[in-house]
Amino acid sequence: KVETIQLTTHNGVGWLKLNRPEKLNALNETLLREMKTAIDTFDQDDAVRVIVIVGEGRAFSSGQDLTIESDADYGEYLEDVYHPLVRALFSCRKPLIAGIHGVVAGAGLSLALAADVRIVAKSTKFSSAFIKIGLVADAGGPYHLRRLMRHDLALDWLWNGSTIDAEVAHTFGLVTELVEDAMYTERLTTYAETLAAKSPIAVQGMKALMRATSFEDGLNEEIEWQRKCGNTDVHRQAMQAFLMK
């Protein structure tokens, strides 16, 4: 039984919806732990080929729940609560799509950046936020920013803590596809279901190969992946169809 997220599976897509709309899906401990378990479960579930993370209500997520009074050591909290989730997102074998609308801020942004692709509604506001409350960006955010955008622009944004429009986030490299608000849900669903209809081995293999840590590792890993792909019905049928015109 989950309290702070909603989970559904449809047409090969596992939907994970952050569900604290009254707090703009601020991240509390329960939500972070439930999300971690859900990602692991979806990753193991053969009925799920693609995972989509979205927010209920008018935001993706407003970041860490700031109303929680805690004298906890922030380092311990990160290690114990955030990092297991961040690792689950990072090591997830299946495509992870963040569907982002409304507001995405602070640690919510870090989680969105951990996805493989980000489908974003045009009116979304992106807030790096952390510096405004005197914190460093965390939950893997700096790692992903470094990967996705220019180093100087990323640091400038983290240092000034500004809120930027989705168009600017797009020019920064943080948006895979920018969608008119009215079309956002439909486009997100089509994107996810189209990907879920493709060969899961090829789709997961592409993801794994893009993560290869060196050139030689990549070459070695592609041998295994291509061997598996070559043995699938989908590949054999496609070859036969080509040869038969």
Ligand code: T3D
């Ligand atoms: O532990 C760690 O190391 C991890 C650390 C992570 C740090 C961070 O994540 S830093 C980023 C933290 N987030 C923010 O600074 C954003 C805070 N929220 C806002 O600035 C505004 O809410 C928004 C600009 C996002 C939206 O503004 P608006 O006017 O559209 O909505 P609102 O009225 O402010 O918010 C609606 C409700 O959500 C409101 O509750 P209420 O008054 O109706 O009972 C508001 O308090 C609540 N809410 C919004 N953000 C948060 C939140 N409650 C708890 N935590 C929040 N982050």
